[in-house]
Amino acid sequence: MxxxxxxxxxxxxxxxxxxxxxxxxxxxxxxxxxxxxxxxxxxxxxxxxxxxxxxxxxxxxxxxxxxxxxxxxxGEAPEPPSPHTTLTPAQWLRCFNDATPEKRLQVIADLQGEVDRGFECFRMNHKGVIEDLRAELTRRAPGSPESDSEPARTSGHQDNPTKPPATP
Structure with a gap:
């Protein structure tokens, strides 16, 4: 040249x-x-x-x-975590960053779904309803002094809050 x-x-x-x-x-x-x-x-x-x-x-x-x-x-862990261990946040971040873009997007979509489900449980007071139902079961247990004396008490939870309660 x-x-x-x-x-x-x-x-x-x-x-x-x-x-x-x-x-x-x-x-x-x-x-x-x-x-x-x-x-x-x-x-x-x-x-x-x-x-x-x-x-x-x-x-x-x-x-x-x-x-x-x-x-x-x-912020991520310097080395990949050992298999079958509970991940620390730094190890989780390492695994997330090492994943393919498709896998990362799927993980984010799954997390968003779980957050939505958790919010719905909070909004519907599922924890309180479960506590009330356990208390009611304990109260109605055979041999319980209050087994037939009081009507059931609930926290006011309804399966469908927009539907009016059934009339007797």
Whole structure:
């Protein structure tokens, strides 16, 4: 490539020299080899400058990528956890970050479903209803002094709060 470029430069310089030779004092003309060397030196310096710019930009992009990866992986466990163990939050984060994008999205969708289900249980006071039902079962147990003396007490829970209570 450099030799081909050198030949083209030399040919162009020769053509220019022949065109101007008639009008110039030959003692003042710079030898063509010197012109070609000067053109090639300028070209080589420019290529080196561009190469250094490309390398500097590539280094900067690599450093930015490393910084972003470090930011995204901050807080996770340094090593993958042992199989069949209860994960710490740092180990869970490590497993999550190591998963494929599809698996991460599925985990997030599953978590959102569980959060929605948990909120529904809170809203419907399932814990209170279970406590009330256990108390009622204990009260109605055979041999209990209050087994038939009082009507059932509940926290007011209904399966469908929009549906009116059944009339007797």
């Amino acid at each position: 450099a030799d081909d470029y050198r030949e083209r430069c030399a040919e162009a310089a020769m053509n220019a020299w022949y065109m101007n030779a008639v009008l110039c004092d030959h003692s003042q003309i710079t030898p063509i080899d010197h012109l070609v060397d000067a053109v090639l030196a300028v070209r080589d310096k420019e290529l080196e400058r561009l190469s250094n710019l490309d390398a500097a930009a590539a280094i900067q992009r690599a450093e930015q990528a490393e910084t972003e990866v470090a930011r995204l992986r901050a």
